[in-house]
Amino acid sequence: MERRVWAIYFSATGTTEKVVKTIARELGNMIGAQVNEINYTLPHQRQKEYEFNENDIVIFGSPVYAGRIPNILLPFLNSGFRGNGALAVPIVMFGNRNYDDALIELRNILEKDGFCIIAAGAFVGEHSFSKILASGRPDFKDLKLAYNFADKIAEKLRCTIMILKFQWKYQVKNQYVHIISLVIEKVFLLIF
Numbered sequence: 001m002e003r004r005v006w007a008i009y010f011s012a013t014g015t016t017e018k019v020v021k022t023i024a025r026e027l028g029n030m031i032g033a034q035v036n037e038i039n040y041t042l043p044h045q046r047q048k049e050y051e052f053n054e055n056d057i058v059i060f061g062s063p064v065y066a067g068r069i070p071n072i073l074l075p076f077l078n079s080g081f082r083g084n085g086a087l088a089v090p091i092v093m094f095g096n097r098n099y100d101d102a103l104i105e106l107r108n109i110l111e112k113d114g115f116c117i118i119a120a121g122a123f124v125g126e127h128s129f130s131k132i133l134a135s136g137r138p139d140f141k142d143l144k145l146a147y148n149f150a151d152k153i154a155e156k157l158r159c160t161i162m163i164l165k166f167q168w169k170y171q172v173k174n175q176y177v178h179i180i181s182l183v184i185e186k187v188f189l190l191i192f
């Protein structure tokens, strides 16, 4: 089956959308995969359920509200996605105050949804409350960082896809799989 990259985001003022799409498109180019999009900003887009499989790589974005994932989204984020072992990259956008617990919160939600996390990032976007805080961001430099980040994900995919599939399949059955996969990863990194 063909690999697919997904850009999935909530973005009331467009900054999360910009960064998530930049990463997804660059990653799609790097690995030669088709890029799809789910924009769950409007309530009707949160009525559906979305299912993925192990051929999917999901770039999953949310803005930071009060240091957390917006609480109005939590019911949907906790029940609207079935990862089934798909790879995921949580991305949070913050207005240059702080992202506090938001990134780890999104990581935890996606793991519970059945995704395997392979990378994660926090990016700065103009603060929705003002035109002064982080004005005009993400700017050229931020988007360059997003491109570089996507290239690093593509690099990491080379060796981790095999390991994560193995981990996903045996995680419940064998407590030593994590250690074994860490050893395999180190060997891969030494070879390549």
Ligand SMILES: Cc1cc2nc3c(=O)[nH]c(=O)nc-3n(C[C@H](O)[C@H](O)[C@H](O)COP(=O)(O)O)c2cc1C
Pocket (backbone or CB within 6 Å): 010, 011, 012, 013, 014, 015, 016, 017, 063, 064, 065, 066, 067, 068, 093, 094, 095, 096, 097, 098, 099, 124, 125, 126, 127, 128, 129
């Ligand atoms: C209700 C609310 C709370 C926010 N809380 C934070 C915060 O705790 N820390 C921060 O750095 N930015 C905060 N922001 C700014 C947003 O995270 C930031 O502007 C983000 O880029 C918005 O994403 P969007 O353009 O995709 O909607 C807040 C914005 C809103 C609307």
